[in-house]
Each structure stands twice: as structure tokens, then as C-alpha cells.
């Protein structure tokens with residue numbers, strides 16, 4: 001089953017961007033983020049919510065091709081569905097569509113997550129709906145366009161394995177690599193290109209003051225992160241690297 005992580009928005013922040021804590025938890029409302037930017041993965045969306053999303057919007061979960069991240073406990077009535085009932089009775093799930101992610105895998109992960117939630121919260125599979133069902137919005141867009149059909153998605157959920165790992169606490173943690181700074185974006189860009197094209201990694205550039213760093217996607221387990229760090233050193237891509245928890 002999909003790797004699950006919590007990065008909960010503070011209660012003070014949650015109170016500002018929800019209708020409160022009395023979610024009837026009758027529906028699962030499926031969305032896509034519509035954000036195709038590189039790096040716009042579940043972690044980025046969870047951070048956006050945690051930092052105080054500037055839009056009047058909120059959602060419980062974001063899922064990408066690597067993991068599902070929870071921002072709100074299910075009792076919060078998030079502003080996701082665009083209608084009173086949709087918001088007050090729905091658990092909102094956003095599927096990431098970042099261009100550096102694997103859409104099909106993200107959809108599979110969403111199916112795995114939803115299978116777990118409907119079991120935990122005792123929600124009928126008939127009450128899994130699209131955002132479109134409540135507000136008429138063209139969401140989830142790719143699924144509505146048939147990239148993966150809705151009926152296929154429901155079948156994935158029905159077939160998903162909801163078996164939790166025996167001992168989730170022993171699961172290896174996730175790490176990212178962060179390089180030291182480069183003084184120009186161009187220098188960072190050439191490092192980024194090696195990581196993306198030669199190593200086949202997810203990576204992006206982060207601005208740090210007037211300088212730039214390159215940050216990778218996540219590696220599972222410290223061993224994998226150290227192996228990746230050695231690759232960077234061998235290729236002389238950075239003088240300094242940091243392994244940071246993801």
C-alpha cells in the first residue's frame with residue numbers, strides 16, 4: 001500500500017480555512033491539483049497548506065507517485081468541493097499532476113489511499129465522487145478526460161490491498177539531498193540536468209538568498225541517500241552536500 005505521512009496544519013490555521021470540525025465523512029471527493037509545475041508534488045502541496053495557503057482552499061490529503069501526505073484530520077470540514085454539502089460531508093483528496101511525476105502511479109497511490117480511508121471511516125464505494133459531482137468543475141481533469149477512466153479508478157480502489165505493513169515504525173525514513181550553493185542559476189541548472197538526465201532523478205533548483213541550490217526528490221532509507229551522495233561526489237557536481245529528512 002502507498003506510503004503515508006502526516007504533516008498536519010496547525011489547529012489555529014485549520015480553523016481559518018475550514019468550516020470547523022464536524023465533517024460527516026460521508027463522501028470521498030477526488031481532485032487533481034491542476035499544477036503541472038516541476039516539483040509540485042505532495043510534499044510541496046502539504047508545505048503550501050502548512051505555510052498558510054493564500055487561497056481560500058483546503059484539502060485533507062495530497063498524493064503523488066511516491067507518497068500520500070495528510071494535512072487535515074478527517075473531522076475538519078475542508079474547503080475543497082465548492083459546495084456546502086461537499087465541504088461538510090467530504091474528505092478531499094488531491095492527486096498531483098506535476099510534470100516530473102508519474103501520473104499513473106499517483107492515481108494508483110490515490111486508489112490505495114482511498115481504499116484504506118473508506119475502510120477506516122466506513123464509507124461506501126458508491127460515495128466516492130469527483131469534485132465535478134458537487135460543483136460542476138472540470139476536476140479531476142485528466143481522469144475526466146479519460147487518461148485513466150473513472151470506472152478503472154473505482155476498480156483499482158475495489159482491488160487495492162489495504163493491508164498495513166506489519167510494523168510501520170520500522171519503515172525506512174525518506175531523505176533528500178541538498179547541494180551547497182551556486183552563485184548563478186546557470187551553474188545550478190547544469191548540475192540539475194546531470195541529476196535529471198544522467199541519473200534519472202527528480203530534482204529541482206531552490207533559490208537561497210541571491211544563490212541557488214539543487215534539491216533532489218526523496219530517497220527511501222539512509223543507505224540510498226548515501227549512495228546518491230557518493231554519486232554526486234564522484235561526478236564532482238557539488239563541493240558540499242547535505243542529507244536532510246524529507
Ligand SMILES: [Zn+2]
Pocket residue numbers: 030031032080131137139140
Ligand atoms: Zn477539485
